[in-house]
Amino acid sequence: MTVSQHAMQSPRSYEEGYLGMVEVSHALMRGKSAAQQAEAVIQGFPKVPVWFRKLFPYSDWGAELNARITPLFFEWLVGPCKIIEVEIGGKALSSGVQIEKCRYLETSGCTGMCVNLCKRPTQYFFTKELGMPLTMEPNFEDLSCRMIFGQEPPPLEEDEVMQRSCFSSCPSANIAAERCPKLM
Secondary structure (H helix, E strand, O other): OHHHHHHHOOOHHHHHHHHHHHHHHHHHOOOOOOOHHHHHHHHHHHOOOHHHHHHOOOHHHHHHHHHHHHHHHHHHHHHOOEEEEHHHHHHOEEEEHHHOHHHHHHHHHHHHHHHHHHHHHHHHHHHOOOOOOOOEEEOOOOOHHHHHHHOOOOOOHHHHHHHHHOOOHHHHHOOOOOOHHHHH
């Protein structure tokens, strides 16, 4: 290996790097409201030019394409996932992605991190920036999650995940609270 090849490699292993990202996520939450946490992640997403949405308006084909691409780019973050058929507006589409057991949710052990640093910003980016409606449905019991491309997400105040309690393993859990304080 040459010096230039070695200089471009991280000294951390893949797993250490992932755990470091989760640690940074925990730090990002400290002292910030749920909206501030989500906004901090959204600021890191690329800005989508207006012409892109005009050139690639929403289509069922586009929703299915996004589902096909998702496992290729997101398995490193969320773990194994597969394309599933979902019903949107009375039509069956292959625009769903089933995350078997979300690695990010399992590693973080935090309801607030799942919702504020993943679900909210990802739904916002796809729905508002790309013009591709996306609903994410985390299952806090089995740690799975469904991503449904082509389905508008519910308004935040009506989304049932906003009423979830803390995970018992969360480092900042408030088990006595009916609702995770990080969602406020």
